[in-house]
Amino acid sequence: MQIDDLFNILHNSLESKNNGKKVSLKDMADSLGISMRTYQDWKLGRAKPQAASVVMKMLGKLDDDEIIRAVRKINRLEEV
Incomplete structure (x- = not known):
């Protein structure tokens, strides 16, 4: 399993927890205290x-x- 798979699983789980309501990359990054670009790179597997x-x-x-x-x-x- 790749790191991007893990981030995608967790991101999707948080959306499921919110009754399927989408969680934007920016909102997720803000909640983690990181830049949206950093989170996007993790989610897409460009950074590990x-x-x-x-x-x-x-x-x-x-x-x-x-x-x-x-x-x-x-x-x-x-x-x-």
């Missing part, structure tokens, strides 16, 4: 952030419940 690959591989080693717990902990850190 190494950290994203490592994080996804680590998440892939966890079961569903462990992923949920980890993401919730990460979200709590974001709130601080």
Whole structure:
């Protein structure tokens, strides 16, 4: 699996969460604190952030419940 596949899966999942409402590249980039061009390059596979690959591989080693717990902990850190 390529990094762009991962970004596309996650982007599509967020759209599904919003009842199919499209999420623009700009809105997604803004929510991530990066430029739209950077996000677009990731989504199209023109740039491959190494950290994203490592994080996804680590998440892939966890079961569903462990992923949920980890993401919730990460979200709590974001709130601080």
